Amino acid sequence: MTDQVHQTQNDYDLNISEIYDQLQKRPEPPKPPVKTEEFEEIHDVKNENRIRLACILESGDMDFRDNLVFRMHPVAAGLKSFKNNSKIYVDTPLVKEAVLSKISNEQEMRKKEGIEQIPVPEVVCAATHPKAEEFSKKHNLSKAAAGFMLLKNEIKSSIVIIGEDDSALLGVCRLVERGNKPYLILGFPAGFENQKKSKEFLEAEQLETPFILSQGTKGGVAVAAAVAIELMKIWDDEKSVKS
Numbered sequence: 263m264t265d266q267v268h269q270t271q272n273d274y275d276l277n278i279s280e281i282y283d284q285l286q287k288r289p290e291p292p293k294p295p296v297k298t299e300e301f302e303e304i305h306d307v308k309n310e311n312r313i314r315l316a317c318i319l320e321s322g323d324m325d326f327r328d329n330l331v332f333r334m335h336p337v338a339a340g341l342k343s344f345k346n347n348s349k350i351y352v353d354t355p356l357v358k359e360a361v362l363s364k365i366s367n368e369q370e371m372r373k374k375e376g377i378e379q380i381p382v383p384e385v386v387c388a389a390t391h392p393k394a395e396e397f398s399k400k401h402n403l404s405k406a407a408a409g410f411m412l413l414k415n416e417i418k419s420s421i422v423i424i425g426e427d428d429s430a431l432l433g434v435c436r437l438v439e440r441g442n443k444p445y446l447i448l449g450f451p452a453g454f455e456n457q458k459k460s461k462e463f464l465e466a467e468q469l470e471t472p473f474i475l476s477q478g479t480k481g482g483v484a485v486a487a488a489v490a491i492e493l494m495k496i497w498d499d500e501k502s503v504k505s
Contacts, residue, residue, distance in 0.1 A: 438471050
């Protein structure tokens with residue numbers, strides 16, 4: 263029985279990309295031409311280091327100094343999202359709870375110190391979409407992955423946080439390939455198997471969407487939430503300097 267379950271899971275893992283392709287009912291988009299010129303992406307080193315430090319302080323793991331990947335100016339993309347009062351979409355209820363808890367803690371600290379509160383975007387959980395459970399059963403997807411499929415038009419110009427569900431991260435990547443692009447993706451599922459592979463998929467594909475991810479097996483709910491709140495604090499600091 264165990265072998266049978268394992269085989270079913272393997273089939274699911276291998277076929278998830280094809281499932282998303284079928285659900286889209288659109289032809290596979292052409293791959294962008296390979297850029298032959300070499301270039302060096304400009305990084306916001308100061309603020310990226312703030313995010314590294316937030317991950318280290320949250321986890322107690324110094325590996326986050328080196329295993330975070332920042333692509334296509336993700337800090338600027340996050341700040342743009344907050345400026346436009348965009349929503350945050352997360353994969354699971356646990357991630358939503360962690361993000362809201364960290365926001366609440368930050369606001370409480372600011373209240374005690376007499377500091378202005380940070381603007382709080384709406385946080386939406388894909389897995390609790392009203393039709394997610396039915397859709398997930400029909401198409402053999404996780405509820406989080408199903409929820410993102412149902413929210414595909416709404417995630418445009420938002421921040422997407424994946425802290426647990428690897429299939430949700432893969433699903434979001436497939437949606438981005440078809441033009442459903444958020445401002446920013448935070449990819450932080452932790453684990454040795456498909457969690458790691460889903461982040462490798464995000465890193466390898468030329469999606470032209472900003473992202474921050476934790477390479478390898480590290481990541482998790484708390485770290486993903488720590489990155490989100492640090493981005494909010496960076497936005498608040500930048501806004502205060504300009505005003």
